[in-house]
Amino acid sequence: MARVLVYAETRDGELRPVASEAVTAGADLAEQLGGSVDVFLLGPPGMAQRAPDLGRYGADRIFVAEDPAFSSYAADAAVRFCEDLVGRDAYAAVVFPASAQGKDLAPRAAARLDRGLATEVVSVGVDDGRPVATRPMFAGKAIATVAFSELPALISVRPNVFRPRERPAGGSIEVVEIASEPAAQRVTGIETGDREALDVSEANIVVSGGRGMVSGGRGMKDPENWSVLEDLVEALGDDATLGASRAVVDAGWRPHSEQVGQTGKVVSPSLYFAVGISGAIQHLAGMRTAKTIVAINRDAEAPIFSVADYGIVGDLFEVVPALAAEIRRVRAGG
Amino acid sequence: MKSIVCIKRVPDSEARIRIAGDGAGIDPAGVKYVMNPYDEIALERAIRLKEEAGDGLVTVLSVGPEESKEILRTALAMGADEAVLLTSPESADGLVIARALAEEIAGREYDLILFGKQAIDDDNMQVPAMVAELLGLPCASVVVELQIEGRHVVAHREIEGGHEIVEFDLPAVVGAQKGLNEPRYPSLKGIMAAKKKPLEVKDIGFAEAKVRIVSLQEPPPRAGGEIVGEGQEAVPELVRRLRDRALI
Ligand SMILES: Cc1cc2nc3c(=O)[nH]c(=O)nc-3n(C[C@H](O)[C@H](O)[C@H](O)COP(=O)(O)OP(=O)(O)OC[C@H]3O[C@@H](n4cnc5c(N)ncnc54)[C@H](O)[C@@H]3O)c2cc1C
Numbered sequence: 005m006a007r008v009l010v011y012a013e014t015r016d017g018e019l020r021p022v023a024s025e026a027v028t029a030g031a032d033l034a035e036q037l038g039g040s041v042d043v044f045l046l047g048p049p050g051m052a053q054r055a056p057d058l059g060r061y062g063a064d065r066i067f068v069a070e071d072p073a074f075s076s077y078a079a080d081a082a083v084r085f086c087e088d089l090v091g092r093d094a095y096a097a098v099v100f101p102a103s104a105q106g107k108d109l110a111p112r113a114a115a116r117l118d119r120g121l122a123t124e125v126v127s128v129g130v131d132d133g134r135p136v137a138t139r140p141m142f143a144g145k146a147i148a149t150v151a152f153s154e155l156p157a158l159i160s161v162r163p164n165v166f167r168p169r170e171r172p173a174g175g176s177i178e179v180v181e182i183a184s185e186p187a188a189q190r191v192t193g194i195e196t197g198d199r200e201a202l203d204v205s206e207a208n209i210v211v212s213g214g215r216g217m218v219s220g221g222r223g224m225k226d227p228e229n230w231s232v233l234e235d236l237v238e239a240l241g242d243d244a245t246l247g248a249s250r251a252v253v254d255a256g257w258r259p260h261s262e263q264v265g266q267t268g269k270v271v272s273p274s275l276y277f278a279v280g281i282s283g284a285i286q287h288l289a290g291m292r293t294a295k296t297i298v299a300i301n302r303d304a305e306a307p308i309f310s311v312a313d314y315g316i317v318g319d320l321f322e323v324v325p326a327l328a329a330e331i332r333r334v335r336a337g338g
Numbered sequence: 339m340k341s342i343v344c345i346k347r348v349p350d351s352e353a354r355i356r357i358a359g360d361g362a363g364i365d366p367a368g369v370k371y372v373m374n375p376y377d378e379i380a381l382e383r384a385i386r387l388k389e390e391a392g393d394g395l396v397t398v399l400s401v402g403p404e405e406s407k408e409i410l411r412t413a414l415a416m417g418a419d420e421a422v423l424l425t426s427p428e429s430a431d432g433l434v435i436a437r438a439l440a441e442e443i444a445g446r447e448y449d450l451i452l453f454g455k456q457a458i459d460d461d462n463m464q465v466p467a468m469v470a471e472l473l474g475l476p477c478a479s480v481v482v483e484l485q486i487e488g489r490h491v492v493a494h495r496e497i498e499g500g501h502e503i504v505e506f507d508l509p510a511v512v513g514a515q516k517g518l519n520e521p522r523y524p525s526l527k528g529i530m531a532a533k534k535k536p537l538e539v540k541d542i543g544f545a546e547a548k549v550r551i552v553s554l555q556e557p558p559p560r561a562g563g564e565i566v567g568e569g570q571e572a573v574p575e576l577v578r579r580l581r582d583r584a585l586i
């Protein structure tokens with residue numbers, strides 16, 4: 005018994021970063037339960053060749069369904085697949101990523117299996133031989149520990165919280181027939197904008213700009229303002245991306261997809277820069293679980309400083325370019 | 339077009355949350371309650387559908403305490419035609435709420451069932467897809483754009499780094515995300531009209547909850563901030579600290 009089943013997310017035949025995170029969360033749980041981890045995933049023909057990698061993170065058996073339709077998210081087939089596997093073995097838990105896909109799939113699976121679901125989980129554990137999980141509620145103003153009255157417990161784990169941990173296991177592949185039909189809904193396309201930016205919820209470093217970027221005495225109309233942040237992101241490297249407060253999204257300066265906060269995205273990067281952001285409670289809701297927070301603000305009394313690990317009081321238009329230059333200097337081997 | 343919109347009463351996003359004495363819920367004293375902001379967006383979509391078509395019916399549905407009548411009245415004032423409140427003394431998890439809603443909805447005629455993408459109290463993000471599954475309907479969650487041509491729906495769903503375009507036929511479930519529209523405020527005329535619209539209260543029994551909150555705690559406080567310095571002179575020191583912690 006005590007097996008844990010994990011959904012590994014793919015897009016366009018590639019495993020997504022959250023896949024190894026979900027396997028890591030599943031392996032954390034399996035370790036405490038004294039069991040092993042099974043993984044299931046869907047993808048286009050050839051997907052099975054790319055799946056063994058998950059064995060490194062603790063996947064014992066990997067079940068793969070292949071069909072050309074599985075290049076994009078196939079909700080109906082994924083639910084059937086999950087139901088099939090849960091019918092075959094006694095699982096203590098089924099773990100999903102709390103990504104866009106996982107947030108759609110996990111509740112469908114929960115309803116199909118008639119089991120409870122805890123979403124956006126940030127830690128897993130075992131109490132009395134059964135899985136328990138902790139999850140933020142009220143936009144992070146409270147943390148709940150939840151228990152499950154019937155197994156398997158369904159859990160979706162917040163991206164960027166369970167850092168992939170190497171824990172080699174069997175990683176055997178079994179290709180399973182899952183029909184792509186019937187499907188009540190179909191994904192007919194993906195729009196990624198002009199450049200496929202790293203999503204703010206998945207980046208390791210987030211540089212967010214607030215109203216200070218546009219009202220810092222430089223005149224609202226100067227779009228050049230944003231380039232100082234873009235330059236900092238570039239200096240920080242490939243795993244950094246831009247975020248924004250609602251004030252700048254509402255003003256039409258940045259797209260809503262970059263908004264961090266209660267009505268935007270929840271992010272847990274290793275490093276979060278809040279630049280010209282006051283630190284309103286709804287913004288904090290989206291970033292307070294970042295590992296390290298740096299605030300740059302000219303107002304020493306700004307609430308953001310009370311959650312920041314490091315702060316610089318000053319004009320962002322001076323501090324940010326200096327910061328980008330210093331990071332480049334030390335990265336160049338200084 | 340007949341739409342059903344599921345709305346929830348939640349603490350205002352500004353509200354200070356205090357843990358109740360039992361350690362498993364919040365203390366409601368002094369908390370202002372409002373309609374879940376995403377549900378306002380869902381409702382706005384339903385009202386516009388009716389307005390565009392020139393006819394139709396918008397039903398609002400809520401599971402919650404007696405006090406939820408207030409948000410149902412607000413919904414009627416915004417333009418919904420009828421409201422139903424399902425109350426139960428028992429506690430619930432997402433699936434229990436989804437079952438209660440699905441059972442009520444199953445007995446009605448509908449083309450579109452609209453939800454908010456998330457309730458800002460439990461932050462569950464699960465009720466809409468559960469209801470879809472229980473009723474055997476297609477579903478698009480986290481929708482920022484919605485086109486309906488006859489019985490065919492094209493929805494843009496927010497995903498990491500872009501939008502996913504999902505197509506399906508009515509009847510269907512849609513979860514509304516910010517960006518879909520700007521919800522209206524009730525007009526004075528709307529508020530007057532709402533008083534004459536039907537609001538039905540039904541006592542129901544809940545199924546047993548499968549997820550139970552064992553304890554609710556305040557988040558661990560973040561270790562107090564440190565001001566590294568002022569202006570650009572502080573930059574080298576900041577970078578040194580970030581490097582010491584292997585962050586850059
Ligand atoms: C229901 C609801 C949901 C919300 N959801 C969100 C959400 O998801 N995300 C979100 O962010 N907000 C959200 N808000 C809004 C939130 O309450 C704040 O209004 C918003 O976060 C403020 O954005 P800001 O910090 O960029 O702007 P401000 O509060 O105006 O702060 C600007 C800061 O920049 C500093 N500054 C100005 N010029 C400079 C300069 N030259 N150099 C350095 N510093 C400078 C100022 O000192 C100030 O601290 C929500 C509000 C509500 C009611």
Ligand SMILES: Nc1ncnc2c1ncn2[C@@H]1O[C@H](COP(=O)(O)O)[C@@H](O)[C@H]1O
Pocket residue numbers: 344345346374376377399400401402432435452453454455456457458460461462463464465466
């Ligand atoms: N008690 C409830 N009554 C009516 N609708 C609800 C209730 N709980 C959740 N919903 C709907 O489901 C959406 C998502 O809620 P949740 O899954 O709890 O985050 C909400 O935005 C509402 O549209």
